[in-house]
Amino acid sequence: MPSGKTHAVVEMALLPALGAAYYVALQPGTVELAVFAGAYLFSSLWLSPDLDLHKNAARRRWGPLGFLWTPYSKVFKHRGLSHSLVLGPLTRLVYLGLVLAAVIAGLSYLWGLALPPAEKAAAFWQNREVLWALGAGLYLPNVLHVLLDRGVSALRPRRAHARGR
Numbered sequence: 200m201p202s203g204k205t206h207a208v209v210e211m212a213l214l215p216a217l218g219a220a221y222y223v224a225l226q227p228g229t230v231e232l233a234v235f236a237g238a239y240l241f242s243s244l245w246l247s248p249d250l251d252l253h254k255n256a257a258r259r260r261w262g263p264l265g266f267l268w269t270p271y272s273k274v275f276k277h278r279g280l281s282h283s284l285v286l287g288p289l290t291r292l293v294y295l296g297l298v299l300a301a302v303i304a305g306l307s308y309l310w311g312l313a314l315p316p317a318e319k320a321a322a323f324w325q326n327r328e329v330l331w332a333l334g335a336g337l338y339l340p341n342v343l344h345v346l347l348d349r350g351v352s353a354l355r356p357r358r359a360h361a362r363g364r
């Protein structure tokens with residue numbers, strides 16, 4: 200199956216075309232475009248489906264925080280639910296959300312860290328265009344990843360079990 204580098208190269212190469220298509224089709228504002236591009240880059244580089252492997256390029260990009268993905272790689276078997284077109288990204292977003300919630304709760308407990316005002320957070324989640332841009336940016340690299348994995352496996356079935364580095 201394709202290496203982490205191959206996935207990243209394909210996904211980066213398609214970002215300008217996808218961004219242009221998004222701009223032409225929906226004429227988003229600068230904020231939406233920036234959210235889309237940022238979410239796309241984050242998803243492609245740090246939220247790869249291959250986080251279901253103990254060693255992979257995305258996990259290395261997390262640096263010293265890579266250990267946060269150890270439970271994920273133990274729970275999700277390689278190319279199982281983590282590589283589902285619809286549910287795959289959700290497993291990582293929910294997992295990351297739980298980890299972040301635990302970290303924030305821990306910090307606020309220890310140091311009384313101030314949480315952002317609820318109204319500000321609510322306003323962000325109510326902006327439909329920004330949410331769509333965020334969702335599309337987070338989902339598209341995963342779709343490209345899974346399609347590339349499946350395409351390469353279909354062409355070279357005997358290599359399907361190669362490691363995803």
Ligand SMILES: [Zn+2]
Pocket residue numbers: 248249282344348363
């Ligand atoms: Zn994969």
